[in-house]
Every structure is written in structure tokens, then in C-alpha cells.
Amino acid sequence: MTEEQCLNPLLVNCVLPPAIIYAFCYSIPECVTQIYENTYFQGGDLSMVFTPNVNYCQVVCTYHPMCLFFTYLPATWTNDPTKRFSCYLKDSDTETLPKVDMEGAISGHSLKQCNIKISACSPDVYKGLDMEGKNYDVTMADTYQQCQKRCTNDNHCQFFTYASETFHNASLRKNCFLKHTTLGTPTNIRVLDDVVSGFSLKPCQLSEIACNSRTYVNMNFLGEELNVTYAKGHKACQQVCTDMIRCQFFTYFPLQDSCNEERKCKCHLRMSSSGSPVEIVHGGGRISGYSLRLCKKKASTVCMQHSEKSIRIVGGTDSSPGEWPWQVSLHVKLSRQRHLCAGSIISNQWILTAAHCVVSLENPNIWRVYAGILKQSEIKEETPFFKVEEIIAHPQYKFAQTGYDIALMKLDKPMNFTDLQLPICLPSKEDANTLYTNCWVTGWGYRKERGRVEDILQKVTVPLMSKEECQARYRDRKIDDKAICAGYEEGGRDACKGDSGGPLSCKHEEVWYLVGITSWGEGCARPRQPGVYTKVVEYADWILEKTM
Known part of the structure; x- marks a missing residue:
């Protein structure tokens, strides 16, 4: 590599921040690892950056093409508080610099x-330090670990600061600030209680595919206009953007004067030099989002494609292979193994189920997740299954009849999607008022109250019921907005024991949505006693927070 190539970061195929992206093109005659306390290297200044500790300062110096020495002023520096956390990068034609005694300064080579293998990976976090930079994205997060993961998976994020739940400003608590700068290092570092800062883990090769499938209501993403077309719904608009090579983000206009006679509305396809909107205008009822081109193909398109298995038989009947590819069977293995509940695939590593299935069985090691199966009799000791790494029940769950009957299972490894195992689409908040008319309940549960687990996956179509109508059927129970009911006036077709946690799947505009999670009911298929399901759309934010 030539010196010109080395000094041009655009020619270096690397994911390091600009301040430490350079290859080793400058050599010194010997290795010196000694650190000098209370010492300042005089002269030879190349540049100054802010780093959270002396070790990171040495890494920056090591990766800089000309730096031979450094001096660091730590948090305890008292001479000039504005210079705390300063890292001075230095050079010398003679490969030496005079050392000057200076209380508190730390120097090295x-x-x-x-x-020695020097890595730009910096997994450490720094509690009580605010690493300043351009705050280009602010979101809510439950933990700093979630915040660091978002930074790692964001194309532009170089470092982050997380305000904890005890932060002095209540309006900023649990906020995750994603940041970047020209150099890739903070523009300043200050001591601040109840915050945690850290760097992106991209140099640690821990970033995942940069897929941003979220859509944003009441936001208009501005950028270079590529095309304006018409689409039936914001998800269809997102798919049009995904299918156009240059499109990076879109804005959908579901406004009366922006829609045609076919009820299709304007879909603005846009891009920018950075890949992000040049400006975001809030309000106006518009819906914006990003291309799904960087998402796994199967994961991103399954929600936009209807199932080829279009034959549906009303009543409790056998399913066909691949008819409900998001359905999983959840087995518990204690003294013996058995099917206990069902669940739904929502991504390549997450299963959505009911909290009442897992609250007394929260040891992940006892669970086995079987995907892509039709018959319980197909499950043998050698049948492949997924282990569970983590179980997250909703913290407000007490028992099924009081709501919050929802839980997540994280698989120990990502699932490879096939025609037999695919995720179902989750409804977004803007879909909350969608009227679903084609809904199905599936499971291996009992066909009658005193029955047994069925061998073949069963399916039954059920009509949805209004909250008021459902409340009239269960006068001694509270049916709130977080539940949805389905069933027949005469009974006879319903979910039952063993179906718990499984999907209430509804097809709308050729897309299958996970509208409900089988939760509870009085008996099974009794007249005037509908099944009660957890309303998934009401937990959209919670699911997003836990699976990010």
C-alpha cells in the first residue's frame, strides 16, 4: 500500500471510525509499551481528540499513520477542567520527545x-461520562445494552450516550442518543451522573444486517425525489421502494386529496447522499419509512406475499404442510417431554407466545421449539429443534384474564427461513383500526374440553367480535382495549387447551398479520362464550423494544 493510499480512508475497506481507520504505514525502530505517570511529552503535536480513558488514547495513536507518542489528561486533571479526557497525538522526526514532569498527565508510545494484536474493538462502557457529538437519532431504550446494540447496527452511529431511569431530567430518562462526528471520536467528554456512554461495536464485527423495517407515523422524510407513484397502503409503498434499486426511503400520503378512485394514495420514493432523510417534517398524517433491501429476503417479503395455500375449510380441520409456516409447537422437557403451548415466528430469532405458558416455567433450558412441523407424531428424539436462550414475559402480567398475556422467546441461534418456517407480519400502530374479516385460529389443542392434544395441526376460521359484544358475554370480567375476541354465537368452533400462545392470523390485502395470541375463554367452543386473545397491535412498542 502506498503512502497516498494509506492516508486516504476511502481506499481502506474497514469499519473503523475515521480517527483510527488508517493502516500501519509508519514504522518506528522498537516496541515500547511503558506508560509514564505524571509525565508530558513536550512538542510534536499532530492533533487532539477526546477519549474516555488512556487505553483508548493509545489505540487511536497506534492506528494513526504518523503518531509515535501520546499524552493523555484524565478525568482527575485539575489544571484546566476543559482539557479533561484530552488525548494529544504526537510525532517526532528524531523519534524522541523530551519528557516533562506534569502532575496528573499520562504518556506513552x-x-x-x-x-501485539491491537484491536479497534472497544466493548467497554463508561458510566458517568457523556461523550458529546452530533445527536442525530434519539429513541427510547430499556437498557444501555439495547442502546449500544442500536448504535452497532446503525450505519452512521460511532458512539452513544444512554440516560438511565434515575437521570436528573425526567423527560430524558431511558433515552438513547446515537452520535457521530467527523473524526469518529467525541468532540468533548464530560462527567455526568446517571448516564452510560460507549462506542459502536462494528469494529468487533458484532453488527447485524442494517435492516430498518419500522414505519413512522406523522413524519415526512424529505430527500431527492426519484418518483411519485400510487400504492394501496404504506406497506405496499415500502415494498415499491424496496423494489427500486436507488430508493432509500419513502413517504406515503394517505390523504384524501392524494388518493385516486382505486383508493391508492401517493407514494413518494426518495434518496439522499447519506442514505438518511435530509430533513424530517413532523405532522400532516403522512407515513414514512426505509427500503427493506438490506433485510433478509424471506423475512422482509413474507409480509407482502399471500400464502399459496389458498384453500380454507370452515371448521376444525386438518392443515396442510407449509400452510401456516409461522406456527411453532412449544415443548417442555421435565421428567417427560410434551407439547404445552404454541407460538408464532416473528423474526429469525424471536417467538411470540402467551405469558401464562411460561410464567411458572421460566428456565429456558426446559423448552424446545419445533418449527415447520405438521404432526406431533413426527417429533422424535432426533427431530431438530431450537433451544431457548431467553424468556421475556410482560412485567405487568398477573393472570390471563387481567391482560398482558404476552411473552417473547429468544432462540439460541438464528433460524434459516424455508417454505415451512417463515415469520408472520406484526400489525403496526397505524393498523390498529383495520377491520379484519378473514381470520383463523390454528393449533394442536384439544377438540373438546376433556380431550387430548391433536396429532395434526388444526385450523378453524373465526369471526372477530366487538369489545362491547364480548364484554356482554363476560359480564364478570373486564374486556379492555388490549384484548380482542373471536367466536361464533352458537359455539362449536374455537381454540382450546393446548392452543394457548398460538396465533390468531388474519389476512388483509394479501398480507397475513398476527392479530391475536390465544389467551383464555370459558371452556371450549361453548355457545355465547367467545375466545379471548391478546391484541398484538397494543404491544407493538413493547415487542420492538425487547427485540431490537
Whole structure:
């Protein structure tokens, strides 16, 4: 590599921040690892950056093409508080610099010449430090770990700061600030209680595919206009953007004066030099989002494609292979193994089920997740299954009849999607008022109250019921907005024991949505006693927070 190539970060195929992206093109004659306390290297200044500790300062110096020495002023520096956390990068034609006694300063050498593997990966976090930069994205997060993961998976994020739930400003608590700068290092670092800062883990090769499938209501993403077309719904608009190579983001106009006679509305396809909107205008009823081109193909398109298995038989009947590819069977293995509940695939590593299935069985090691199966009799000791890494029940769950009957299972490894195992689409908040007319309940549960688990996956179509009508059937129970009811006046077709946690799947505009999770009911298929399901759309934010 030539010196010109080395100094041009655009020619280096790397994911390091600009401040430490350079290859080792400058050598020194010997390896010196000694750190000098209370010492300042005088002269030779190349540049100054802010780093959270002396170790990171040495890494920056090591990766800089010309830095041979550094001096660091730590958090305890008292001479000039504005210079705390300063990292001075230095050079010398003679490969030496005079050392001056200076209380509190720490100095050392670049490790370019050392036979030591120096990594730009910085997994440490820094509690009580605010690393300043351009705050280009602010979201809510339950933990700093979630915040760091978002930074790692965001194309532009170089470092982050997370305000904890005890932060002095209540309006900023649990906020995740994603940041970047020209150099890739903070523009300043200050001591601040109840915050945690850290760097993106991209250099640690821990980033995932940069897929942003979320849509944003009442936001208009501005950028270079590529095309304006018409689409039936914001998800269809997103798919049009995904299918257009240059489109990076879109804005959908579901406004009366923007729609045609076919009830299709304007879909603005846009791009920018950075890949992000040049400006975001809030309000106006518009819906915006990003291309799904960077998402796994099967995961991103399953919600836009209707099932080829279009034959449906009303009543409790056998399903066909691949008819409900998001359905999983959840087995518990204690003294013996058995099917206990069902669940739904919502991504390549997450299963959505009912909290009442897992609250007394929260040890992940006892669970086995079987995907892509039709018959329980097909499950043998050698049948492949997914182990469970983590179980997250909703913290407000007490028992099924009081709501919050929802839980997540994280698989120990990502699932490879096939025609037999695919995710179902989750309804977004803007879909809350959608009228679903083609809904199905599936499971291996009992066909009658005193029955047994069925061998073949059963399916039954059920009509949805209004909250008021359902409340009239269960006068001694509270049916709130977080529940949805389905069933027949005469009974006879319903979910039953063993179906718990499974999907209430509804097809709308050729897309299958997970509208409900089988939760509870009085008996099974009794007249005037509908099944009660957890209304998934009411937990959209919670699901997103836990699975990000």
C-alpha cells in the first residue's frame, strides 16, 4: 500500500471510525509499551481528540499513520477542567520527545512496532461520562445494552450516550442518543451522573444486517425525489421502494386529496447522499419509512406475499404442510417431554407466545421449539429443534384474564427461513383500526374440553367480535382495549387447551398479520362464550423494544 493510499480512508475497506481507520504505514525502530505517570511529552503535536480513558488514547495513536507518542489528561486533571479526557497525538522526526514532569498527565508510545494484536474493538462502557457529538437519532431504550446494540447496527452511529431511569431530567430518562462526528471520536467528554456512554461495536464485527423495517407515523422524510407513484397502503409503498434499486426511503400520503378512485394514495420514493432523510417534517398524517433491501429476503417479503395455500375449510380441520409456516409447537422437557403451548415466528430469532405458558416455567433450558412441523407424531428424539436462550414475559402480567398475556422467546441461534418456517407480519400502530374479516385460529389443542392434544395441526376460521359484544358475554370480567375476541354465537368452533400462545392470523390485502395470541375463554367452543386473545397491535412498542 502506498503512502497516498494509506492516508486516504476511502481506499481502506474497514469499519473503523475515521480517527483510527488508517493502516500501519509508519514504522518506528522498537516496541515500547511503558506508560509514564505524571509525565508530558513536550512538542510534536499532530492533533487532539477526546477519549474516555488512556487505553483508548493509545489505540487511536497506534492506528494513526504518523503518531509515535501520546499524552493523555484524565478525568482527575485539575489544571484546566476543559482539557479533561484530552488525548494529544504526537510525532517526532528524531523519534524522541523530551519528557516533562506534569502532575496528573499520562504518556506513552504507539504500539505500531510491537508484535501485539491491537484491536479497534472497544466493548467497554463508561458510566458517568457523556461523550458529546452530533445527536442525530434519539429513541427510547430499556437498557444501555439495547442502546449500544442500536448504535452497532446503525450505519452512521460511532458512539452513544444512554440516560438511565434515575437521570436528573425526567423527560430524558431511558433515552438513547446515537452520535457521530467527523473524526469518529467525541468532540468533548464530560462527567455526568446517571448516564452510560460507549462506542459502536462494528469494529468487533458484532453488527447485524442494517435492516430498518419500522414505519413512522406523522413524519415526512424529505430527500431527492426519484418518483411519485400510487400504492394501496404504506406497506405496499415500502415494498415499491424496496423494489427500486436507488430508493432509500419513502413517504406515503394517505390523504384524501392524494388518493385516486382505486383508493391508492401517493407514494413518494426518495434518496439522499447519506442514505438518511435530509430533513424530517413532523405532522400532516403522512407515513414514512426505509427500503427493506438490506433485510433478509424471506423475512422482509413474507409480509407482502399471500400464502399459496389458498384453500380454507370452515371448521376444525386438518392443515396442510407449509400452510401456516409461522406456527411453532412449544415443548417442555421435565421428567417427560410434551407439547404445552404454541407460538408464532416473528423474526429469525424471536417467538411470540402467551405469558401464562411460561410464567411458572421460566428456565429456558426446559423448552424446545419445533418449527415447520405438521404432526406431533413426527417429533422424535432426533427431530431438530431450537433451544431457548431467553424468556421475556410482560412485567405487568398477573393472570390471563387481567391482560398482558404476552411473552417473547429468544432462540439460541438464528433460524434459516424455508417454505415451512417463515415469520408472520406484526400489525403496526397505524393498523390498529383495520377491520379484519378473514381470520383463523390454528393449533394442536384439544377438540373438546376433556380431550387430548391433536396429532395434526388444526385450523378453524373465526369471526372477530366487538369489545362491547364480548364484554356482554363476560359480564364478570373486564374486556379492555388490549384484548380482542373471536367466536361464533352458537359455539362449536374455537381454540382450546393446548392452543394457548398460538396465533390468531388474519389476512388483509394479501398480507397475513398476527392479530391475536390465544389467551383464555370459558371452556371450549361453548355457545355465547367467545375466545379471548391478546391484541398484538397494543404491544407493538413493547415487542420492538425487547427485540431490537
